[in-house]
Amino acid sequence: MPSWENNVRKVVPYTPGEQPRIRDIIKLNTNENPYPPSPAVQAALAQTDSELLRKYPDPAASLLVDAIAKQYGVSSDRVFVGVGSDDVLAMSFLTFFASGRPILFPDITYSFYDVWADLFRIPYETRALDENFRITSRDYFAENGGIIFPNPNAPTGVLKPLGEVEEIVSRNRDVVVIVDEAYIDFEDGEDGAIPADSALNLIDRYENLLVVQTFSKSRSLAGMRIGYAIGSKKLIRYLNDAKYSFNSYTMNQTAIAAGVAAVEDQAYFARCLGRIKATRRWTEDALRELGFSFQDSQSNFLFVTHERVPARELFAALREAKIIVRYFDKPRIDNYLRITIGTDEEMEKLIAFLKDYLGQ
Ligand code: PMP
Numbered sequence: 001m002p003s004w005e006n007n008v009r010k011v012v013p014y015t016p017g018e019q020p021r022i023r024d025i026i027k028l029n030t031n032e033n034p035y036p037p038s039p040a041v042q043a044a045l046a047q048t049d050s051e052l053l054r055k056y057p058d059p060a061a062s063l064l065v066d067a068i069a070k071q072y073g074v075s076s077d078r079v080f081v082g083v084g085s086d087d088v089l090a091m092s093f094l095t096f097f098a099s100g101r102p103i104l105f106p107d108i109t110y111s112f113y114d115v116w117a118d119l120f121r122i123p124y125e126t127r128a129l130d131e132n133f134r135i136t137s138r139d140y141f142a143e144n145g146g147i148i149f150p151n152p153n154a155p156t157g158v159l160k161p162l163g164e165v166e167e168i169v170s171r172n173r174d175v176v177v178i179v180d181e182a183y184i185d186f187e188d189g190e191d192g193a194i195p196a197d198s199a200l201n202l203i204d205r206y207e208n209l210l211v212v213q214t215f216s217k218s219r220s221l222a223g224m225r226i227g228y229a230i231g232s233k234k235l236i237r238y239l240n241d242a243k244y245s246f247n248s249y250t251m252n253q254t255a256i257a258a259g260v261a262a263v264e265d266q267a268y269f270a271r272c273l274g275r276i277k278a279t280r281r282w283t284e285d286a287l288r289e290l291g292f293s294f295q296d297s298q299s300n301f302l303f304v305t306h307e308r309v310p311a312r313e314l315f316a317a318l319r320e321a322k323i324i325v326r327y328f329d330k331p332r333i334d335n336y337l338r339i340t341i342g343t344d345e346e347m348e349k350l351i352a353f354l355k356d357y358l359g360q
Contacts, residue, residue: 102123108156290351
């Protein structure tokens, strides 16, 4: 190896789900929303003229920050926005996990966490989910340098009740606890309201709690890249300090305009969520009848295993039939498929194929 290479920051990157270029596929592999964004988003995009593009965007993305703050009933100085929640999470790792002590997250979880930890040289330890894929709260009561977990967890879809989330936060007041709520809007309950188990319900009581959410799933804007964090003023100020030391213009004008339009169309948001939850219930029943089992999912995907046929085989057969789902060749979960909830029609096609393939 030439000597300069010894001094390169080497990382093993995260592997995103595939975005195949072929058109006539059923794409159930990256938890996108099957419905288009609110029509108000298209209208806002049509209005972004070249004058807006000529100038730098507002570095504070104030219009978007204000719209999110209004929607969630908090002041704007408690909202941070970024280029997808990946950007918000990466910035949070950089900002809050600087103690040198190991941070904690589950062994089966969003596989970007260990990548960011490695990138930023943050020591970490994982804690095993129990046999039903639940996060065991007491695993997080020991001394640590910070905590992060998704709720619902990915790729399992399992939701941790708010009381248990609070227990983890309240027993860890000396570190920052991040709850990654990429999928929380899909929790059963009133469509579009703040979900009962969202940690947003706790932010007024814990200065060390940061809740991260995204427009990618429930607001159908994965391609636009908008994520946000809500927390105490102090946490948000520290995040902004780090952001402005890294890249002031993370949010482009188009994303700001699209994001504002999306967050303001609450009725459309609620309607889409209602449809996806209904499709999830239908799909769960149909899969159960075919011999699949899974934990209750409160997300827009199901994490399923079949009583007889290995997941790896099903993954390949589905692919052959142009139905793309996600398979993780990892310990403990290599007999599971993660299937995104698509439209009714897409799920009917999935079930029809599986019925046929399984000979039922
Ligand atoms: N958190 C979790 C748990 C996820 O599954 C994802 C989607 N890959 C993200 C965060 C990031 O989503 P985005 O950057 O599109 O907001």
